[in-house]
Amino acid sequence: MLELITDRTARDVARLQELNAIGWDNMNDAEKAEWSQGSKGAYNFADLNRVENAVQYIAEHLREYNYPVELLEVRTWKAADVPTLTDMTRYLENIRRIRNAFVTLTTTPQVPATMKNLTYTDANAIEQILFDVDLLMGNMISSFVQCGEVFGGEL
């Protein structure tokens, strides 16, 4: 099962802004630890990598079960990188291709139109799409008929 984050809230964003405003020198040890571990109110390179890895994993899984999906380049991000508009357009396009390659729930969100002015709900939506596709893939796979006889009721 993929580990994805879909529960970011406005409170996470507000808390990050609080910590940033305090400044490193004025943070206590608990606050420094909280800030250092990475806030759910921010989009860090670890978030991009988690999504990119999940995209790759799901795509491989889809292909394995004959759901063809072709991805644009998938990359590994570092803290020193600067995501550009082109990079992020590619990033969202991969999400879109995953979403279009398989069935989704009625509650599965749409792919955000852009990463510009990204909100916590947009970030949740990206990972919710991957979560839902992965979940439905899993459901499908677990319901496949294994070799042997099929039984149903009194048949």
Next chain:
Amino acid sequence: MIATSDKWRIAQLDSLAPEAFVEITYKVTEPGLQESAVESNNGAMSFSDHNNIVDMTGREHQTYATLEHNLWALGGDHELLPNVDDTGFVSSVISGGDGSFSTSPVITITLDALHAQAIPGITITWSTAYGEYASRFRVRAFNGNTEIASQEFENTSVETDCQIALSGYNKVQIEILEWCLPNRRARMERLFLGATQTYNKNNLLSYTHKQSADLLSAELPKNNITFSLNNADGLWNPDNPSGHIRYLAERQEVRVRYGFKLDGVIEWIDAGTFWISGWDTPSNGLEAKFTARDMLEFMSDIYTGPKKGSLYEIATAAFVQADLPTLDNGDPRWFIADNLKEYMADFSDNNTDYKLAEIVQLCANAACCVMFQDRRGVVRVESIRENSAGYAIRKMISYTHPEFTLTKPLKSVSVNNGMGIAEHSASGEVQKLENSLISDETRANHVAEWVRRTLENRKIISGDYRADPSMDVLDKIAVESKYGTNNAIYVTEIEYKFAGAFHGKYTGRSTDFDVETWYSGELVSGGGVKRA
């Protein structure tokens, strides 16, 4: 009228005015210093816009996404590169786990020459976009390769006023030692070579703002302030070796804003941008007095531009020759209405030495326009505004009944010795107007008629009142007399005095617009009236 909130206007109706404020911001620097600075650094990102960090502009900086730890907050306000207009300086190196840098980012400002005039320090704006700053940095100044000053600063603000007296220098370096957060690039949006002093009613002993503008552009507009500061501590004494007087220079910029506290929050409006033109700081005085003038301070040179062309071209040439400082966003500090492009002038035969300001004034007059400096510090040449916010000086806020005077009856107007004539009545005074930029009979007749229509309104109204400083010269307002609100005027002079509250004096010429149509008589807010 300067735009204000409904709260502001409604508060003017109260019998007790809200608490008022004046704030003067004075930029202490050497004129032309910023323009001569060239920036370099020891490592910046490819998207870093560091070439224009040294200036006096106040551009807005926006947040953009990078992957520095916790920088890309999910608040919905981060742009993506490269769609960012101005990032300022962004270092290539990222701070370590404690905010310090393995290699300190160094920004070097090289000047065109050795600057002997003293400045009290530098003002650095770090990152207003992200609310981040250098928590420790060093400023060094050099004369060639010789270090003449060095000081380390600890800081907790996005805008730092670094007090380090500099003189005889041609290079300044800022070495960023520690950032306020770990795993961050150092950022600097702006660097001002000089200091910004702010004075408010705690330091102001007196303050007067006078404005005037002529409806016919027959005189140059005036817009100036005088203020005095508490000098009990001798800060402005000429003999004080550590006093501020050594930093004073003519043409240093002063910005003023006015405010009222409304529901606990101060609402500010621009009062104007001025340039220091004189000061009086006696050794034994308890106060230091300053005078600052409008942009026309810069326009006293003799005009040497073209003497033939459209009024627009001639006025533009005068402004360009004046080499006026630009606005914060880099726009020029003048505005000329397009209709001046339609009128041609030729004064090649005239050998009079006109000053730059006079040339612009003559252009305004020849085009039937007014000339004034607005609150942003822009000299404007345009037709008088036909609409205003419907402001009324009511009896309740008048300290005296309005004074009425009548000018002499008008017989006719003669432009350029009869080139253009507008008859008005059988008897009275002949108003003569000479303007060498009016070159043909059609234009002369048009100007004569414009002057006649303005001067036929002979009533000049003046008075004292509890001022709402959002009123400006050339505003069309109503003045309420004891016989009713039936006097419509164009304001030609205003004086605001501040001594804890605003006291105003106004003078205006009556206009022929139908005040009963324009003004329904129903007061709606802030001395304002409901437009019909």
